[in-house]
Amino acid sequence: MLLILAPSKTQKYIERDFSLYTQPILLGKSLLLADRLKTLDKTELAQLMKISEKLTNETYQRIHSFQPPLSIENSRQAIFTFQGDAYSQMNPKEYSEEELLYTQDHLHILSGLYGILRPLDLMFPYRLEMGLKLVTPEAKNLYHYWGDSPTDVINSSLAKTNSRRLINLASTEYVKVVNREKLQGEIVTIIFRQEKNGFYKTIPIYAKKARGLMTHFAIVNQIAKAEDLKSFNLDGYSYREDESTGDIWVFKKKE
Numbered sequence: 001m002l003l004i005l006a007p008s009k010t011q012k013y014i015e016r017d018f019s020l021y022t023q024p025i026l027l028g029k030s031l032l033l034a035d036r037l038k039t040l041d042k043t044e045l046a047q048l049m050k051i052s053e054k055l056t057n058e059t060y061q062r063i064h065s066f067q068p069p070l071s072i073e074n075s076r077q078a079i080f081t082f083q084g085d086a087y088s089q090m091n092p093k094e095y096s097e098e099e100l101l102y103t104q105d106h107l108h109i110l111s112g113l114y115g116i117l118r119p120l121d122l123m124f125p126y127r128l129e130m131g132l133k134l135v136t137p138e139a140k141n142l143y144h145y146w147g148d149s150p151t152d153v154i155n156s157s158l159a160k161t162n163s164r165r166l167i168n169l170a171s172t173e174y175v176k177v178v179n180r181e182k183l184q185g186e187i188v189t190i191i192f193r194q195e196k197n198g199f200y201k202t203i204p205i206y207a208k209k210a211r212g213l214m215t216h217f218a219i220v221n222q223i224a225k226a227e228d229l230k231s232f233n234l235d236g237y238s239y240r241e242d243e244s245t246g247d248i249w250v251f252k253k254k255e
Helices: 027-037 042-049 053-065 097-106 142-146 149-159 204-220 226-231
Strands: 002-005 107-111 115-117 165-168 186-196 199-201 237-239 248-253
Touching (some): 002 149, 002 204, 027 142, 042 053, 097 107, 097 204, 107 204, 115 149, 149 165, 165 226, 186 204, 204 226
Parallel strands (some): 002 107, 002 165, 186 248
Antiparallel strands (some): 107 115, 186 199, 237 248
C-alpha cells in the first residue's frame, strides 16, 4: 500500500535532529525546471502565479536560492518542511525512527517542482502549483513536463509493498499527474464528508485536515494493508461501506 498526498504552500523547516535523508528521485528534472523559473523576472512570476508583491519577492528569492547539491546543511527532509492544513495533523517532530522509515516506504508527496517526493528526500522550500501553465522548451505545462515520471516512481514503490493499492489522499489538481493507464496497481480515492445543517458534504478545509489525520493514523499504526485504513476513526470519522465502492471509500463525520 502506498499513500499519496498533495504538497502544501506553507513550507518552513522544523527543528528535528534526524540524520537520515535521501535525494529526490527526479531531481535532474527539478533542476531544469528551476533554471527555467530563474529566467522569469518578478513581474512575469507574479503574472504566472497570480500572487501578491510580498509572495512574489519571497518566491523569487527561493527560486534563486535553489542551488545544488542538496545537503542537510542547506535543505531539509520533506516531512520536516511541508506544513499547512493536512500536515498540521501529523507529528513528524515526535515520530520515531521506525515511523519515519515507514513514511519513506508508504507515503509519497506529489509536487510541481520535484514531481514526487518521499518524506526523507531533501528539498528547498518553493512555490509552484502543479496546475500552473508554465511553458518550458520541453512542454506546454507541468503535467506535460512531468509526463509519466511520477507514475514510474509510484510503480517502483508499489512493487516493494505487500499491496499494489495506491491510496489517493491528494487533491484533484495533483492526482491528475498520475497516469492511471500506466499505473501498475489499483487506485483508491478517499472521500471525507462532514455533516452541516443536517446534510453531509465535503468541506475543503476539513477534508484537508482529515487527509493528514488518516496519514498520521497509517504512520503510527504502521499500516501495510489498505483494508486496515477502513478502521480509521480519528476526530469522529467512520467508514461508510454502504456509500463506498471498490475504488472510492467514503468516511463521514457527524456535526
